[in-house]
Amino acid sequence: GAGVSQSPSNKVTEKGKDVELRCDPISGHTALYWYRQSLGQGLEFLIYFQGNSAPDKSGLPSDRFSAERTGGSVSTLTIQRTQQEDSAVYLCASSLAGRGPGETQHFGDGTRLSIL
Amino acid sequence: AQSVTQLGSHVSVSEGALVLLRCNYSSSVPPYLFWYVQYPNQGLQLLLKYTSAATLVKGINGFEAEFKKSETSFHLTKPSAHMSDAAEYFCAVTPGGSGNTGKLIFGQGTTLQVKP
Numbered sequence: 001g002a003g004v005s006q007s008p009s010n011k012v013t014e015k016g017k018d019v020e021l022r023c024d025p026i027s028g029h030t031a032l033y034w035y036r037q038s039l040g041q042g043l044e045f046l047i048y049f050q051g052n053s054a055p056d057k058s059g060l061p062s063d064r065f066s067a068e069r070t071g072g073s074v075s076t077l078t079i080q081r082t083q084q085e086d087s088a089v090y091l092c093a094s095s096l097a098g099r100g101p102g103e104t105q106h107f108g109d110g111t112r113l114s115i116l
Numbered sequence: 117a118q119s120v121t122q123l124g125s126h127v128s129v130s131e132g133a134l135v136l137l138r139c140n141y142s143s144s145v146p147p148y149l150f151w152y153v154q155y156p157n158q159g160l161q162l163l164l165k166y167t168s169a170a171t172l173v174k175g176i177n178g179f180e181a182e183f184k185k186s187e188t189s190f191h192l193t194k195p196s197a198h199m200s201d202a203a204e205y206f207c208a209v210t211p212g213g214s215g216n217t218g219k220l221i222f223g224q225g226t227t228l229q230v231k232p
Contacts, residue, residue: 042223042225043220043225045221048219101211101212101217104165107152107159107160109158
């Protein structure tokens, strides 16, 4: 079946611009996570959505970062006024929630973001 | 709070030799532990996970790991390395128990090189 799909796969933009990254989770997966992978910081949790519950935003590094999930499916991560330190690979994962935190997270191939 | 330490950012083995990748964790509650593999320009793929059942966990591609509470370790092993095992490996922890989101805390990763 189809896995987690992320778009675009690569994004190059100028410092100060806004960017939107998209994630299509596996059909039927109610939990969705965003992570960031950078050379300096490794893999970091950003935000978590579960159904209609309030998202866990505890990993967002600044108020320039926001995310939404419409209709319990597709999610968009938005970075406003991008900075060079935002350059990283942004990974999305989804899982069948409701079975506890041990449920396997399935990852997309990520969006490689480069800020010039 | 949870944390993960992977000992050795780079490990090199000969084809056919034993693979041992080390992971130590810190967790204030019983943890769930995961090993993921990442190939170039791809997302993360689950190798195996420990979720408080058997302490010796078998995963895909011949890998296994043993949860040792007394040593706070979850080392990954494979008896005989293949060239195709060359990749980056991540150990991750999340607090167990209901009510937790499952957000993963990752180690810094270990790059496995397999020499012919």
